[in-house]
Amino acid sequence: MARLFPYMHIQNFFSDELNAEILAYAVKRQLDFKQSVIYSRGIPKIAESRISLTLKDFEPYKSIIQENVRKRIPELIDGLKISKFSTGEIETEFVCYGDGSLFKPHIDTAVHRKTGKPRVISAIYYLHSLPKKFEGGNLRIHTIAIGGGMEKSIDISPHNNSLLAFPSFAPHEVRPVTAPRIDFKDFRFAINCCILKA
Secondary structure (H helix, E strand, O other), X not given: OEEOOOOEEEOOOOOXXXXXHHHHHHHHOHHHOEEOOEEEOOEEEOOOOEEOEEEOOOOOHHHHHHHHXXXXXXXXXXXXXXXXXXXXXXXXEEEEEOOOOEEEEEOOOOEOOOOOOEEEEEEEEEEOOOOOOOXXXXXXXXXXOOOOOEOOOEEEOOOOOEEEEEEOOOOEEEOOEEOOOOOHHHOEXXXXXXXXXX
16 A cells, blocks of 8 residues: 655746746855755764755845745645644755756655754745756655555656645655756756744
């Protein structure tokens, strides 16, 4: 038996103008992106299971994505069939994936290291140059052995200017990106958001 958790993929999340503006900002901050880490018992470490670059400080766009995701929380709770909860902080990070980048299977339910609050909903805003120059990089949501039926894992393409949301406890991964000999501006970009319980 295998079960696939609900997910929502919202297209045209921002205006085309704002989408292009955020991407241009990321390209301008190229040298500020640092190697991504994973956390083990609250300690950050570089690992082969996560190959990408991360930017933590990206105001004013950090506040813009948080505000717009927060407006969608009631819709996300209903669509993802999650019990209503008091929402707290929204964690964010700007991530880019070049040739060979990936994030092996994991879940996002870690407790926020500063507030001690659990993550409930994961939401990812995708953006990239047009036409798309990289291949791969789909987000794969895995099934878990529970309930009836034999559902299969699903791969979701990181469409530009779309927001993908799913329960933080759903196992998922970023499939390897193929992007040889392309410029930084043509990488796969994403803003990862985790909605915490208050």
